[in-house]
Amino acid sequence: MTAGIPKIELSTGAQMPQFGLGTWKLTGDTCAQAVDAALQMGYDHIDTADVYGNHREVAEGMAGHDRDGIWLTSKVNRGSLQYDDVLATCEKNLEELRTDYVDLYLIHWPDADAPMRETFRALKRLRDDGLARNIGVSNFMVEHLTEALEVSEVPIVNNQIKFHPGHQPWEVVELCRQNDIAVTAYSPLGHGELLENETLKRIAAELDRTVAQVALRWLLQRQMIVIPKGSSEEHLRENLQLFDFDISPEQDEEIRGMG
Numbered sequence: 001m002t003a004g005i006p007k008i009e010l011s012t013g014a015q016m017p018q019f020g021l022g023t024w025k026l027t028g029d030t031c032a033q034a035v036d037a038a039l040q041m042g043y044d045h046i047d048t049a050d051v052y053g054n055h056r057e058v059a060e061g062m063a064g065h066d067r068d069g070i071w072l073t074s075k076v077n078r079g080s081l082q083y084d085d086v087l088a089t090c091e092k093n094l095e096e097l098r099t100d101y102v103d104l105y106l107i108h109w110p111d112a113d114a115p116m117r118e119t120f121r122a123l124k125r126l127r128d129d130g131l132a133r134n135i136g137v138s139n140f141m142v143e144h145l146t147e148a149l150e151v152s153e154v155p156i157v158n159n160q161i162k163f164h165p166g167h168q169p170w171e172v173v174e175l176c177r178q179n180d181i182a183v184t185a186y187s188p189l190g191h192g193e194l195l196e197n198e199t200l201k202r203i204a205a206e207l208d209r210t211v212a213q214v215a216l217r218w219l220l221q222r223q224m225i226v227i228p229k230g231s232s233e234e235h236l237r238e239n240l241q242l243f244d245f246d247i248s249p250e251q252d253e254e255i256r257g258m259g
Contacts (some may be wrong), residue, residue: 004243005044008225010157011180014134016104017071018220019242020045022186022227027054034231035061039070041236047160047184047227048097049075049108050089055096063098072097073104075138075160081107081114086122090131105132106160110144117151124154134158138186142175149179160184163224165215166194168259173224184225189215199258203251210238217242218255 007015021038023031023046031054035046039062048058055074062070074097080089090105105126107119126132136158137148148156159176161169163185176183189212194200200211207214212228212235219226220242230236247255 004042006220006243008182008223010134010182011155012134012157014103014157016134016158016182016225017045018225019043019216019240020047020071020073020225020227021236022229023048023054023058024052024186024229026052026057026229026231028057030231031057032060034236036063036065037233038230038236039065041240043236043240044069045071045073045225045227047073047186049077049106050080050093051075051077051108055093059096059098067099071103072099073106074102075106075108078107078109078111078114081111081119083118083122086119087125090126094131101130102132104134104136104158106136106138106158107140109139110137116147120148120152120154123152127154136160136181138184140172141169142171145172145175145179145181156181158182158184158225160186160227162187163219164188164190164194165200165218165255165258166190166197168256170259182225183223184227185219186227188219188226188228197258199254203247203254206251207245207247209245212238213242213245214247214255217245218247218252221247221252 006018076089123135134157138160195211204211204214228239
């Protein structure tokens with residue numbers, strides 16, 4: 001794995017790269033080429049999900065790269081959270097991804113119609129069988145996470161939530177930190193609206209960086225794992241150039257005030 005990308009140590013002792021490539025809405029050749037290009041540049045963390053429908057393209061992009069040097073995350077979707085469905089979905093996902101295991105398998109969204117205890121029992125089975133080396137959740141707010149912590153028999157190592165300067169659910173982050181759960185920020189740049197934010201534009205000018213780099217660096221300094229999507233070589237490279245500058249305490253305070 002690339003020395004330049006720091007790792008977050010999870011509660012299981014696993015070392016999860018703090019920065020990776022998100023693949024939501026990446027499909028077809030665009031997805032395969034983006035994954036391959038990112039891995040060639042030094043990315044070592046790829047995030048996908050069953051519902052993205054791009055596992056085969058992710059596998060194509062990973063072909064020829066050292067599987068053991070890649071952190072691979074996928075997710076089982078809401079609607080497939082009954083015990084047998086979780087096992088069947090993971091088996092299908094591994095076949096599509098052409099791998100024997102995922103490094104992290106998440107519940108993509110909570111589902112009130114599926115007993116959470118059964119879902120976590122299935123995730124424990126996947127972990128015990130080595131098919132998912134770590135398990136976690138996504139889009140779990142305080143009430144969901146509180147229940148999950150009560151019923152899971154194995155460590156929940158990660159909660160992937162929407163988090164960016166314009167959307168800061170700190171109450172979820174605090175609960176995660178109290179329970180040694182790493183936080184992954186998805187949609188770290190919002191949906192493009194952040195790129196025109198005057199506060200971020202001014203800080204970017206002060207640092208001689210892009211607005212995107214400022215937003216991503218801020219999340220990294222807040223000890224979050226960050227997975228921006230990128231498909232062009234230009235954006236993939238720009239997103240990776242985050243480890244040689246710092247957001248000052250004053251700038252951090254300004255960005256926190258945006259949430």
